[in-house]
Amino acid sequence: MTNIRPLLAAGTIMGIGMGGFVDGILFHQVFQLHNMLSANLPVDNLVNAEINMVWDGLFHVLTWTMTAIGIFLLWRVAKQRAVPLSNKAFGGSLIMGWGLFNLVEGIIDHHIIGIHHVVERLGVSIYDYAFLTSGIGFIMIGVVLIRLAQQELESRIA
């Protein structure tokens, strides 16, 4: 029996958290392309910048929490002999988690609610669709890697 699910859950939630950090650190802070509420509160004065900073902080609290839960789950997995520690499955689940972050956050925040967009000064732009596409691509790569890992584990058992 190769119950790989706990490893996948740990990797995926860590991937979601780390994908959130990529968005928050690179897009919100380093390149300053958008902030959490920048579509409603344009960052064109210090008050709006500080308000956005507070909500960016809350966003980072949540991505940190996802990563912390992932570490906790991975630690539990490491102590369970029944769960195979496959590099490919773990790497695939990390990538799948990153893709899930881009897809879900992109659909909800960029398109349905519209609280911010990837490049805020452009509004809904090709970059928002590229963000969603990257999410779908990462999920597909992740699923393929996980499937390959599962097949390898199958053949080892057989």
Place this chain on the structure above:
Amino acid sequence: MCKNRYIIFLLSIFVIYTYPNFSLGCTLCHSERSELVRAYVFGANFLLNIGITLLPFVIFIVIIAGIYYYWPIQSN
């Protein structure tokens, strides 16, 4: 056990000693601008903004639960 108490004691001293310094050093806390920031952050849209920020993460937790319990396992 004794070591833990020692660490908790040191942390308590640290928090008690530094708390007033944090609040005095806080640029957000004592200016006219900070009043505006606080008024917006904790204003009418506070719960809405919390909900908007939390929403994707609630969905992530549901997806993780789905993976944990329902990801197809090939072997039997």
